[in-house]
Amino acid sequence: MSRCGGLKVACGALDQRGVEGLLREASKGLAELVPADLFRHVLVDVLDGLLSSPWLLTLFAFVTVSAALRTVRGLMHRGRGHDQRRTFSKSQRSELFARAGHRCEQYSWLFGRCRESERLHADHVHPHSRGGATVVENGQVLCQRHNKRKSAGVPWNWQLDRLARRRKGYFPPGAVTTVARYGSASTGVAA
Numbered sequence: 001m002s003r004c005g006g007l008k009v010a011c012g013a014l015d016q017r018g019v020e021g022l023l024r025e026a027s028k029g030l031a032e033l034v035p036a037d038l039f040r041h042v043l044v045d046v047l048d049g050l051l052s053s054p055w056l057l058t059l060f061a062f063v064t065v066s067a068a069l070r071t072v073r074g075l076m077h078r079g080r081g082h083d084q085r086r087t088f089s090k091s092q093r094s095e096l097f098a099r100a101g102h103r104c105e106q107y108s109w110l111f112g113r114c115r116e117s118e119r120l121h122a123d124h125v126h127p128h129s130r131g132g133a134t135v136v137e138n139g140q141v142l143c144q145r146h147n148k149r150k151s152a153g154v155p156w157n158w159q160l161d162r163l164a165r166r167r168k169g170y171f172p173p174g175a176v177t178t179v180a181r182y183g184s185a186s187t188g189v190a191a
């Protein structure tokens, strides 16, 4: 009796050569999907997309350059010794929270100052891991969300200047608004 039994038509279509052909086609298809090839296709698609939209290309260049700069700045500050104390003391935290009005100090150009006033954290403006001192002058108040989102990036001087300027709007009179990364003396005070 035939191997195919009653399915003569289907079996006839899938004779030895037919099956071999199918296998050959399938393996050719798989060969086209090897990771290296797939990666190349995706890369070409992405580059095509970037080159066809100038604003996207600009954004991509900006993000890439920013990331490179952050890495370089991080490496430059890595050699500096760490403050032996990593966490702010209770009295430092009280001072940080009081001068910030018990509210997160994170600011965005679009939404202004964050309104969160609960689950606040005392945070190093210049990261402790990059040599930032655990002193009130290098502290700021961040909510849980913004504290989590903040990486160990070293802030630029212009960012510190902007923070100091904003602080003049909410720090109590006489409080020092400038950041001292390494705990040195500060000059700016709130009016």
Ligand SMILES: [Zn+2]
Pocket: 104, 105, 106, 114, 115, 116, 142, 143, 144, 145, 146
């Ligand atoms: Zn916040």
